[in-house]
Structure formats: C-alpha cells, structure tokens
Amino acid sequence: MPMISSVLVANRGEIARRIFRTARSLGLSTVAVYSTADARMPYVDEADAGVGLPGNAPGETYLRAELMVEAALRAGADAVHPGYGFLSENAAFAQAVIDAGLTWIGPPVDAISSMGSKIEAKKLMAAAGVPVLAELTPAEVSADDLPVLVKASAGGGGRGMRVVSRLADLAGEIEAASAEALSAFGDGTVFCERYLAQGxxxxxxxxxxxxxxxxxxxxxxxxxxxxxxxxxxxxxxxxxxxxxxxxxxxxxxxxxxxxxxxxxxxxxxxxxxxxxxxxxxxxxxxxxxxxxxxxxxxxxxxxxxxxxxxxxxxxxxxxxxxxxxxxxxxxxxxxxxxxxxxxxxxxxxxxxxxxxxxxxxxxxxxxxxxxxxxxxxxxxxxxxxxxxxxxxxxxxxxxxxxxxxxxxxxxxxxxxxxxxxxxxxxxxxxxxxxxGVGAAVDDAVVRVSALAAALADAAGRRTPVRVPSGWRNLASQPQRKSFRYGDGVVEVEYRLTRDGLVVDGNITLIDSFSDHVVLEVDGVRRAFEVAAYDGITCVDSALGSVMLTPVARFTDPAEQVAAGSLVAPMPGTVVRVGVQVGDVVTQGQPLVWLEAMKMEHLIAAPMAGVVGELKVAAGQQVEVGAVLAVVGENS
Missing domain, CATH: 3.30.470.20 (ATP-grasp fold, B domain)
Structure with missing residues (x-):
C-alpha cells in the first residue's frame, strides 16, 4: 500500500485550508495550487509549497487536470486530494492522477464514472433496491406531472436546474438548463423528475x-x-x-x-x-x-x-x-x-x-x-x-x-x-x-448605528476626545450626515449643546472617539465600535452589525449614468444578450445574462421603452458598474 508523505490539494480557499490542517496533524507536507487572483490568499501561505496556475477563470486554472498532475510531480507530492467542486468528481482526472503514479485520495475511478450521470446513477440505484423518483423524458411530461424539476445529468451545485409549473414553459426551461449545464460541466444532457415543492x-x-x-x-x-x-x-x-x-x-x-x-x-x-x-x-x-x-x-x-x-x-x-x-x-x-x-x-x-x-x-x-x-x-x-x-x-x-x-x-x-x-x-x-427573506437588523438599530458612525467621524482621527466637533455653547444649526444602507438613505441630524446631545428620541452621548462611541438609548447604555474604510463605515454592537456607505455632500457628475441604463451589479461574464438595438421592451424584461461566482444573473429593463444602446456582447467580461445597455422612451 502507498506511503503518503506529501499531498497536493487540487482546490482552493476554505477546503484547501481544511485539508492542509489535517495533513499537518498527520505529519504530511502540503502543496497548494493557485490562480493569479488567488496568489495572496491565506491557503497559499499555509502550504509548504505552491504552484501557480496562470489565469483566473476556472476553465484555465482549477479545471485543468493536466496542470494539476504536472504541479504535483513538480512539487514532489506523492498524493492528490481533490477537495470538493472543480475536478473532485471527474473520473478522467482521477485516472490521470493514478496513471502518473500518484495516490488518489478519493473513490475508485469506476465509482466516480457510475455516479457521474444522474440518469445512469438512478438506474443503478433502482437495480440495487434503493428508492428512486421515476425519470421523465421531456417528451413524456404532461400537465398531470407538474410541477417537475429539470436537472442536469452531469455536475451539481444547483447548476442546470429549473422548476417548471406550466407546461408552456417546459421547452424554454429545458433549453436554458441545457445551456447552463453545457457551460458548467461540458455536458448539456438534462432530464425531468417529479418535483416535491416542500421536500x-x-x-x-x-x-x-x-x-x-x-x-x-x-x-x-x-x-x-x-x-x-x-x-x-x-x-x-x-x-x-x-x-x-x-x-x-x-x-x-x-x-x-x-x-x-x-x-x-x-x-x-x-x-x-x-x-x-x-x-x-x-x-x-x-x-x-x-x-x-x-x-x-x-x-x-x-x-x-x-x-x-x-x-x-x-x-x-x-x-x-x-x-x-x-x-x-x-x-x-x-x-x-x-x-x-x-x-x-x-x-x-x-x-x-x-x-x-x-x-x-x-x-x-x-x-x-x-x-x-x-x-x-x-x-x-x-x-x-x-x-x-x-x-x-x-x-x-x-x-x-x-x-x-x-x-x-x-x-x-x-x-x-x-x-x-x-x-x-x-x-x-x-x-x-x-x-420570505428576512434580516436580523431592524430600522431602529440601523438609525442608532448611523448616529454612532456620524459621531465617530466627527470625533476625528486625532488624539481621542470626549466631545466631537459640532459642539456649540448656544443653539445652532444641526450637524447632518447621510449614509446609504440597502436601497435607502439614513439621514443623521444632531446638535451638541451645553445640555448634551440633542437628537430625535431619548439618546444621551456618554463618550465619543474616532473608533468607539457610547450612547444611552432609552435608558440603556450601548457601546458601538466604528471602523471607517475607504467608502464604507462598519458599526458593530450587541444590537447587530451595520455596514454603511457615507453619502458625499456633493455628487460627482462623472459618476452618474443616463436614465434607463442597465448597470452591471457585479463583475462577470456576459453569457447571453436577449435583445438588439431598436427592440421594444417592457419593464422587468430580462435583457442580459451575467455569470459570476458560479451563478447566473439576469439583468432586466429598468423601464418600458426601446433599446437605444447595446454596449456588450456574449463572452465579454464586464466590471461592476459598467453600463450594459440603455433603454429609452418609446416614441
């Protein structure tokens, strides 16, 4: 049996750190692989050796089986652990590891292959006496079968899955699921099965x-x-x-x-x-x-x-x-x-x-x-x-x-x-x-946290002082500061007078520093830790944590976009554009599909009108805030 002394983890992030932790406890040396974007991530520093994979996208880095095997051999590893995701359920990768004379920390190649297709796996399980839901081919699905779940035969993680409740939607959802599965796993095969909505x-x-x-x-x-x-x-x-x-x-x-x-x-x-x-x-x-x-x-x-x-x-x-x-x-x-x-x-x-x-x-x-x-x-x-x-x-x-x-x-x-x-x-x-989708922090906590952020900001970053700027011996105009939180703006207004802090509500200022504010709220003393970074302020307290974006008093015109613009909410890759210039669209109609962080996101028309500009094409990389298209009024 093999004697393992050094293991390469063919993965990144949390699971790489987790495997390294156990490997160290067993006296094994460790090897990390990392993309260009991951070069400074913690797991790389924690390994005994690291091999860079030029590029960022998984398809050019963590999904390249030959690069993983080459990295293991170059670093002197004698075993490979795949973690989860990426190549962890890729039978060809497991075989390549074994063929290179390395120990595969995973199941037999045949076991991976047999479970790699959900369609074939269900047949095997049924034959073994394991209860299965009946598979439905798309052509077999009738109204009596609804709702059904369209699933990718290969892969997992929610990719290539669609719930269909109307027979009229089935063909379109199958097409979309197949396209997503092909992009994610290289196999566009999908099937249907009965959907248990409350399973x-x-x-x-x-x-x-x-x-x-x-x-x-x-x-x-x-x-x-x-x-x-x-x-x-x-x-x-x-x-x-x-x-x-x-x-x-x-x-x-x-x-x-x-x-x-x-x-x-x-x-x-x-x-x-x-x-x-x-x-x-x-x-x-x-x-x-x-x-x-x-x-x-x-x-x-x-x-x-x-x-x-x-x-x-x-x-x-x-x-x-x-x-x-x-x-x-x-x-x-x-x-x-x-x-x-x-x-x-x-x-x-x-x-x-x-x-x-x-x-x-x-x-x-x-x-x-x-x-x-x-x-x-x-x-x-x-x-x-x-x-x-x-x-x-x-x-x-x-x-x-x-x-x-x-x-x-x-x-x-x-x-x-x-x-x-x-x-x-x-x-x-x-x-x-x-x-629904709820939140733990209520509006009252957001407001008092915003007040603490404003008072900390006013205290400045000099030697800590007990009273922030804005104090007046005689009544004066209130101090004002605005923060964005979620979709709204929180307005803070206060006066500091000889009688103390004056705000709406029963709040008393106890202490104020650039990073720490103590308030008495409705007779209860509360401490707030405030951390200001470039563009955001984070407030932590026993009431919960709130991340705020200070609003500048004057708007930079260069930061404004035209009305009707579709703006990328995150960096990503354009996987589909559903319109052309001149198309008439309705408010909320999906126009562009972005893929980011293993998920597909649709960007919808902000208003009804006509597509006046289209600034992206399928396959294009975009940054957050980039204008994807502009919808104008329908004349």
Missing amino acids: RHIEVQVMADQHGTIWAVGERECSIQRRHQKVVEEAPSPLVERIPSMRPALFDAARKAAAAIGYVGAGTVEFLADESGNFYFLEMNTRLQVEHPVTEETTGLDLVALQFAVASGEHLPPEPPPTAGHAIEVRLYAEDPLHDWQPQTGVLHRFAVEARVRVDSGVEDESEVSPYYDAMLAKVIAYGDDRATVARRLARALERAKVHGVGTNRDLLVWILRHPAFLAGETDTAFFAKH
Whole structure:
C-alpha cells in the first residue's frame, strides 16, 4: 500500500485550508495550487509549497487536470486530494492522477464514472433496491406531472436546474438548463423528475475501506436552500429525529448504494424525503461534502484523516462511532439575499468570529473576494447538547462577528436561526418561499448605528476626545450626515449643546472617539465600535452589525449614468444578450445574462421603452458598474 508523505490539494480557499490542517496533524507536507487572483490568499501561505496556475477563470486554472498532475510531480507530492467542486468528481482526472503514479485520495475511478450521470446513477440505484423518483423524458411530461424539476445529468451545485409549473414553459426551461449545464460541466444532457415543492433534503455520510467495510456514519439535513444550493446544514436531521424508523432505512439504502458501485472512501448519498418519512435517491456525491463538519462534530471523527487512512489501505473498525449532540453549519456567502442573491466582491477588511464556534474559512483580514469563484467566505459551525442551544449560540456568534468590507448574507443567517419555523424543525426546501427573506437588523438599530458612525467621524482621527466637533455653547444649526444602507438613505441630524446631545428620541452621548462611541438609548447604555474604510463605515454592537456607505455632500457628475441604463451589479461574464438595438421592451424584461461566482444573473429593463444602446456582447467580461445597455422612451 502507498506511503503518503506529501499531498497536493487540487482546490482552493476554505477546503484547501481544511485539508492542509489535517495533513499537518498527520505529519504530511502540503502543496497548494493557485490562480493569479488567488496568489495572496491565506491557503497559499499555509502550504509548504505552491504552484501557480496562470489565469483566473476556472476553465484555465482549477479545471485543468493536466496542470494539476504536472504541479504535483513538480512539487514532489506523492498524493492528490481533490477537495470538493472543480475536478473532485471527474473520473478522467482521477485516472490521470493514478496513471502518473500518484495516490488518489478519493473513490475508485469506476465509482466516480457510475455516479457521474444522474440518469445512469438512478438506474443503478433502482437495480440495487434503493428508492428512486421515476425519470421523465421531456417528451413524456404532461400537465398531470407538474410541477417537475429539470436537472442536469452531469455536475451539481444547483447548476442546470429549473422548476417548471406550466407546461408552456417546459421547452424554454429545458433549453436554458441545457445551456447552463453545457457551460458548467461540458455536458448539456438534462432530464425531468417529479418535483416535491416542500421536500426535505436528507443525506447520509458514508465511509468505506478497501476491505469491504462500509459505514453509514450519520445523516444530515440540508433543506434550507437558495437556488438549489444549501445555506444551512445540520446533524442529526429534525425530520429523522421525529420519525425514528426512518434512520435505519436511510442507512440501509446508503450502504446498498455504496456497495452497488464498489465504493471506497468518503461519499454522500443524497435523498429527497417527504414529511411522512418516504425518501427517494437524488444523487451520490463521490467526494467530501461542504457540510462534513456537522458530522465530524457529532461523531468526533476527522473525515479527512479517514480519507488518508483509507487511501493508504488501512482497515476501518467494524462499526462507526455513535452520534451525540447536535451541530448546525451555516454558509457565510458574499452575496445580497435581498437583491436576488447577487454576489458581492471587494476587499474584506476585517474578518473575525468568536472562538466558541468552529470556523472553516478561506479568508482573513484584507483578503480579496474575486468574481471568479464561489461566493462562500466561510462555514460557521456550532455544536452542543441540544438543537435550540446550538441555534442560539450560532446566531449570537454570527451577530457579533466582525465582517467588514463586503456585503454578506450574515443577517439572513441570524434571522433563519431565530425563526420560529426553524426552531420548530420545519425546514423544508420551500422555507424561503413560505417565509420570505428576512434580516436580523431592524430600522431602529440601523438609525442608532448611523448616529454612532456620524459621531465617530466627527470625533476625528486625532488624539481621542470626549466631545466631537459640532459642539456649540448656544443653539445652532444641526450637524447632518447621510449614509446609504440597502436601497435607502439614513439621514443623521444632531446638535451638541451645553445640555448634551440633542437628537430625535431619548439618546444621551456618554463618550465619543474616532473608533468607539457610547450612547444611552432609552435608558440603556450601548457601546458601538466604528471602523471607517475607504467608502464604507462598519458599526458593530450587541444590537447587530451595520455596514454603511457615507453619502458625499456633493455628487460627482462623472459618476452618474443616463436614465434607463442597465448597470452591471457585479463583475462577470456576459453569457447571453436577449435583445438588439431598436427592440421594444417592457419593464422587468430580462435583457442580459451575467455569470459570476458560479451563478447566473439576469439583468432586466429598468423601464418600458426601446433599446437605444447595446454596449456588450456574449463572452465579454464586464466590471461592476459598467453600463450594459440603455433603454429609452418609446416614441
């Protein structure tokens, strides 16, 4: 059996750091690969050696199997771990690693191939006695079958998936899903299956050695999703806990699935379940899952260490350890949930989460969040004896985290963890459809945080002073400052007189410094930490965190765009243009499709009218704020 001494991780960011951490604990040396955009990311510095991959787009860097093998050989690695995403479920890559004489930290090539096509995988699982949803060819779908889910046969991560509720929409959605799948995975094959609008996404972690032992380690529930991508994951599943007879059946099905393809290593068998406990095979991920930490927390296992052990030929014990307690993981994304989950890019000036929770992150202070890769910044995980305590602890840790410089879904995560439906275990895939997309910080907190930001700014950056500028012995004009927050503007107005701070509401100024303001709000003393960066001000307090954009008193005409302009909300690649100059369009009609951070975003007409200018074409790279098209009035 191979003796592993040095491992190359054919991946980036959070998962590379996670694998390096275990590799170091095992006494292995580590090799990183990095694109041009990732050259200064934390995982590169943490490796013993690094090999650059010129370029930025995944297709020219992390998806180039031959570059990965060449990098491993050049750096003297004797093993390759693929992480998740990118080439992790690419059978040809696994074979290339093996053919180069390197140890592949993953399942057999044939197992990867057999699960690579969801269509063929479902046939194999049905033959093995695993429950499956019937596959529908597009030509077979009738009104009685609706709603249906159009799915890409290759790949995952929500790409190439469309829910269809009207038969008239089916052809167009199949075409769109096929095009997205072809772009993402190089295979445009799609199929349809019955859609459970309020299903539960339940998955079983399996681990198998080379000697026939197959573990069903525990189940996870990952039902709260946006765009078919997971947001919150937990172990054990609230649904399975409610239906005790479901767990043995799930574990049996997962072991059958692994045995049917001769599986070795870590993998996950995913099921879709209904509220009665009936479940159906979705797919098998032949790799480590993003959400593996919740299984580690509830079992005490190091799944990455087990991957190394299995690849080295070691035996697993006959049975896995029992599970205990509860763990919840949330994915902290650089995105705006209130605006169609638009990715956010820029410099992450500050990233700090309290030590009482586990943080698996790909970033640190001053990391650059680029538009080329997935929008996930970190996974934050809490563990405890019971679910309610874990949810409360995790919500508090997120609320007090310092995440400065890039917009995130942090407030949404806190809102979910405190939502009555979540706490009751009502976490089906329709969670956002039922409850909307909420935020944890209310308007009152935003207003008082803006006041603290204004007072800190007035205190200046000199030696700390107790009273900010603007103080007058006699009544004078109020001090005013404006901040953008979300879609609105927060106006701050105050006077500093011999009687103290004068604002609307019952607020008293206690102390004011350039980075720290203490106010008494309705008789309760509150401390606010204020951090000002170029173009943004971040205010952290026990009430929550608020990121504000100071509004200049005078507008630069060069920054204004013509009325009716479609502006790129993020850097990305134009994948489709749906109009031509002179076309008549309606307000809200999709005109341009952008791809950024593994997601496709449509840019719609801001008004009804005529396309007067078209400034982009398919395949073109654009920067944030770039004008894509201009819609004028219809004469």
